[in-house]
Amino acid sequence: MGTIQIQNLTFGYPDQETPLLSDLSVSFDARWHLGLVGRNGRGKTTLLHLLMGDLQVSQGTITTDLAFHYFPQPLPSGADTMSVNDVLLAISAAEPWQWQVEMQDLGLPLTIMDQPFGTLSGGEQTKVLLAELFSAPDGFALIDEPTNHLDEQGRTQTARYLRQKQGFIVVSHDPSFLDDTTDHTLAIEKKQVSLYQGNYSVWHREKTATDTREAEQQGTLKKEIKRLTVAERQREAWSNKTEAKVSAAADRGFVSHKSAKMMRKAKNIERRNTTAIADKEALLKNVDDVEPLSVPYTPWRESTVLRTNAVAVHLAGRQLFQPVSFVLQRGDRLQIQGPNGIGKSSLIHALLGQLPATDVSGSFQVPQGVTFSYLPQTFADPDKLMTVVGPDALKDQTILYWLHKMGMPRPRFLVPVQKWSMGEKKKLLLAYALQRPGNVLIWDEPTNYLDVDTRDQLLAGVQKSDATMIIIDHDRQFTDAVCNRQLALIR
Structure with missing residues (x-):
């Protein structure tokens, strides 16, 4: 075995x-x-x-x-x-x-x-x-x-x-x-x-039950830590004063049995209090603080944000999906559905003008002035990632703020991005998108690689936001909770 x-x-x-x-x-x-x-x-x-x-x-x-x-x-x-x-x-x-x-x-x-x-x-x-x-x-x-x-x-x-x-x-x-x-x-x-x-x-x-108990105890624990710390400082001051007197007495050639006993007792109390403080602080440190995450956006002044008419994408002469037509209204959160390889991301790339005109049929009608904030799904190559977010991204205080909100400790910012985990790289890409609010937020597989806490932060943030969004994601619990419209691509 x-x-x-x-x-x-x-x-x-x-x-x-x-x-x-x-x-x-x-x-x-x-x-x-x-x-x-x-x-x-x-x-x-x-x-x-x-x-x-x-x-x-x-x-x-x-x-x-x-x-x-x-x-x-x-x-x-x-x-x-x-x-x-x-x-x-x-x-x-x-x-x-x-x-x-x-x-x-x-x-x-x-x-x-x-x-x-x-x-x-x-x-x-x-x-x-x-x-x-x-x-x-x-x-x-x-x-x-x-x-x-x-x-x-x-x-x-x-x-x-x-x-x-x-x-x-x-x-x-x-x-x-x-x-x-x-x-x-x-x-x-x-x-x-x-x-x-x-x-x-x-x-x-x-884990939730343990965290809940610890959270309920936090106020009491912090007060107890403060009390023990204050008491420890008082005992330390008293011990130092007593030790100084005993040392002076030792210099004169005598130390009372009672004074030596008091010093030993003080040292034992000090060790016990130090251990108690460390134990209580350790209880607080294992709880992950998950802060609320907002999803900023720029509202468009008109009710209609986007129209598409018979749009299809062609790859090497092959049409990926049947032509689609839809209207995106202000406040819509539209999920684009379909199996792997059907062209969901290609439809987004066409909307953003990232495909040759010869590969796209149909039309997009975007009012002048509408801006898109795009979260791409591909980011594994750290060099390409830094090209997207910019070489100075980790000097941008807004991006660092979003990363910290998503649970990344500040010392991690000093580590080269090449050595970050895939989830941490995804958080950097997400932070970059969040600090660039547009009239339409386009998120391509936002939950990939994210830990559950950050995914839940994102879900709650989208639910509280009135942002107009287009979302591609295979996490059904996420999309069912945040999307109010669906567009299914078929071959």
């Missing part, structure tokens, strides 16, 4: 003030369906790479008799221009017919095998890499964010695959997906790592 045993593991990157993981000791059974959860930047992906041996352990040990298989597999250099078939040949140990079976189950046409990988949508690329995972001949699966960009069919198929697996570790910020696939949860929390027997809902229920 396979196991993973981690003993006293400490790991931090060279540019971090404090270790990312500190004195971690935990054991996993290879039969577990383990969900790995925690806020962005807490070290979930790092832990997977430590298990893989891609990173060197600073202190402690990892002992296992398992061979690991990681998702997503690293892509070969130049993958964007390689065919899907060549990419899979480079990263997979399975036979081609096995990928093809899995791709068809995921809803991918086999005609894409000869298509350049870089021309696929984000969801289609995820499905290709999932086909590699599903067809892998062996290995204990370490799965990092499998549902990003995935449509409903892809999520259903991925969940079905995982339920049939004997054991795995999966990182995800999708509560419904985790509830559907896991039976144990490892949570990397603010000041500790906790292991729970049960799925995401079990962890969330217990």
Whole structure:
């Protein structure tokens, strides 16, 4: 029976003030369906790479008799221009017919095998890499964010695959997906790592109850810490004064038994109070403070913000979806729906004028003066990300304000963006979009890679806002809660 045993593991990157993981000791059974959860930047992906041996352990040990298989597999250099078939040949140990079976189950046409990988949508690329995972001949699966960009069919198929697996570790910020696939949860929390027997809902229920108790105790704890601190200072002053008298007496050649006993008692009280203060402060530090997040926008003066008439997008001579016509009114929150690869993002790119005119048919009628604030879905390449947000983004106090509101600690701003997690990069892109309010907010897959707390912040912020929005997202709970209109693209 396979196991993973981690003993006293400490790991931090060279540019971090404090270790990312500190004195971690935990054991996993290879039969577990383990969900790995925690806020962005807490070290979930790092832990997977430590298990893989891609990173060197600073202190402690990892002992296992398992061979690991990681998702997503690293892509070969130049993958964007390689065919899907060549990419899979480079990263997979399975036979081609096995990928093809899995791709068809995921809803991918086999005609894409000869298509350049870089021309696929984000969801289609995820499905290709999932086909590699599903067809892998062996290995204990370490799965990092499998549902990003995935449509409903892809999520259903991925969940079905995982339920049939004997054991795995999966990182995800999708509560419904985790509830559907896991039976144990490892949570990397603010000041500790906790292991729970049960799925995401079990962890969330217990964590919420603990946080609620601690929040209720915060006022009392803070008063008690203040009282202990004041008392400690008074005792320290008294102790110093007494010690000075005793020292003077010692210089004269005598120390009373009573004075020595009083000094020892004072020192013992000091140690106990110091421990009590540290213990009570630790209780406060494990609660994540999630502040409300507003969604700023610039209201348009007229009721109609946008009209489209028989718009379609063509790629390599192929029409992606049937022509669509719609009117966007002030205050509408329109969800664009459709399976992976149908052209949802392409429709947005057409609206923003980012496609050649020859690839777009139909017309957009945008009143003069209407401005768009665009949140793109693609941001993985840090160089491209910094091109979008600007090289001085982390000197912009408004962007730093939004990042801090989304739970990023200030010391993280000093770490190069290249070393940020995918969720942290997504937060930077989101902060950039939030500090540029337009008349229409266009968000392409805003919840991808975001931790649950930030996703819920975003959801509540949109619900309280009167912003006019166009949203693409495969998180049904999110879109059902915030969108009041739907536009379904069909082939």
